[in-house]
Amino acid sequence: MAKPTIPTGFANNIIDELKKVTWPTKNNTIRLTVIVIAISLIIGLYIGIIDVLLAKGLEAMTKAR
Numbered sequence: 001m002a003k004p005t006i007p008t009g010f011a012n013n014i015i016d017e018l019k020k021v022t023w024p025t026k027n028n029t030i031r032l033t034v035i036v037i038a039i040s041l042i043i044g045l046y047i048g049i050i051d052v053l054l055a056k057g058l059e060a061m062t063k064a065r
Helices: 008-020 026-064
Strands: none
Touching: none
């Protein structure tokens, strides 16, 4: 079975496009990563608190019967 080949023009276009990309600096990448982790932790904590409160509320409602 023959191996599929990538046309050289296509590969060259990919390389040309990657040269146009503005890559973030190391400091910018670290700063944005810390922001994403912090926001994820805050949202996770918020959802966790809501979950515990709803579970306690449901438990109280079922015991009240």
